[in-house]
Amino acid sequence: MTDNAASLTIIDIARLSGVSKSTVSRVLSGAENVSEEARRKVTEAVEASGFRRNELARSLRSGRTGMVGLLIPDIANPFWAEVARGAQDAATEEMASVLIFNSDWDPERERRHLMALTQSRVDGAIVNPVQNGLDELSRSQVPLVLIGSSAERFPELPSVGSDITQGVQLGLERLVQAGLGMPALLVGDPHRTARERFVGAVREFGAAHGWPVEALRLQDGHYTIEGGREAMKRLLQGGVPRVVFAANDMMALGALHAVREAGLNCPEDVAILGFDGTPAAEVSMPGLTTIMKPSRDIGRRAFELLSRKIAGDEDVPHMSLPCSLVERGTLPTREGPRVVRGEERTAT
Structure with missing residues (x-):
């Protein structure tokens, strides 16, 4: 373990392992689209340096609020409640907090919630979009990950959904x-x-x-x-x-x-x-x-992708999770x- 393990970031792990920082992010978040060789290099660098997964969360929140927003269309629907639970579970593991907003499939209510998210200075947001525009968040440069089928309308943004x-x-x-x-x-x-x-x-x-x-x-x-x-x-x-x-x-x-x-x-x-x-x-x-x-995995994966986005990773994917x-x-x-x-x- 190095003496300065507490100050290590994913950039340091990328340098030590000889891979890109986006690859380090994918390995740390448990993503599947990583070669076994790259996973081995990152794992060895993490173990040798003493870097801990919660150091990632600490680095993400350096100078930030430690809060992310979650905007879903119907909290009364058990499906969306499970999505929220998955995101909250993942956030708790990273010592982050989730602010949950409910749009009730109402574009005007969604617009007001998006404005509230920007005013709350959240580090990022997970959104199931009801309307065709996300202007409020786009203008504020808040890191975004979309969830649900509606994400297809925004191919430029990372997303997680069911197939x-x-x-x-x-x-x-x-x-x-x-x-x-x-x-x-x-x-x-x-x-x-x-x-x-x-x-x-x-x-x-x-x-x-x-x-x-x-x-x-x-x-x-x-x-x-x-x-x-x-x-x-x-x-x-x-x-x-x-x-x-x-x-x-x-x-x-x-x-x-x-x-x-x-x-x-x-x-x-x-x-x-x-x-x-x-x-x-x-x-x-x-x-x-x-x-x-x-449902719960959608929320968890969305938070993991958002963490990568907040960390500056531009290589964040679209994920389509299988149904059973x-x-x-x-x-x-x-x-x-x-x-x-x-x-x-x-x-x-």
Whole structure:
């Protein structure tokens, strides 16, 4: 251990290991896109010098507030609550604090929160953008990492999200294996990127499998239990679908209520597949089979990328984390409960 270990920075580790500071940042944050040779060099330099991971956090906050902002659209939705928990857990490990703001999918409320973030002098911010502009934060030069499907509108900024296309395909493959065929869809606001990606992935998969996608039935609704219940009631008025794929778990749970109210059984009369993997899906009757997004990991990875951005690393990637299929009781049984996981993708 060196005598000046307490003053070491990632620039020193880069010099000692003979790699770039962005590579050091990726190794320290546990990123996957690092060669084994580079990882070995950084690890050896860290061990020889006495550099500790929390020294990174200390260097990040030198002359700073030690606070980062997190702006999410719906703190009442268990998915976003889990994202917030992941970011907060990662921040706690680095002795940082997270200021959480809730936009309620309202562009004006989001604008006010963005202004508050700049006035709070946060070191950086993690944002799920509702509107098409982030002018307030862009002008203030606050380091940014975006989360969620809406991040696609800002390709110049680093982001972390779930792989919606992969998740939809995983769910539809399960339906094919069960012999259920093309599902009816319960989806959200037609102006949201996530909805477009969800419906587009269903159409693409269906066309490849010979489904009559021109006859695809879908109902718009709010991403809530009541929104799903009302959308399902409208869907049932046009005939009972054999299977329904909901764009989030809250809508799927609402659909389950509507099926019961109509005197039908799930999965015997109507099978239901959710999307998100929220805790509430475990306690419904029957338990909701769902595509689980890596919500807590999204928050954690976003904080790790933001730490690199604050440290001056310009080589911060876009990360697309895989979804998993969680079997419960709202689809016909096959081999029993199991989890099918995808693979992570990172793009620079």
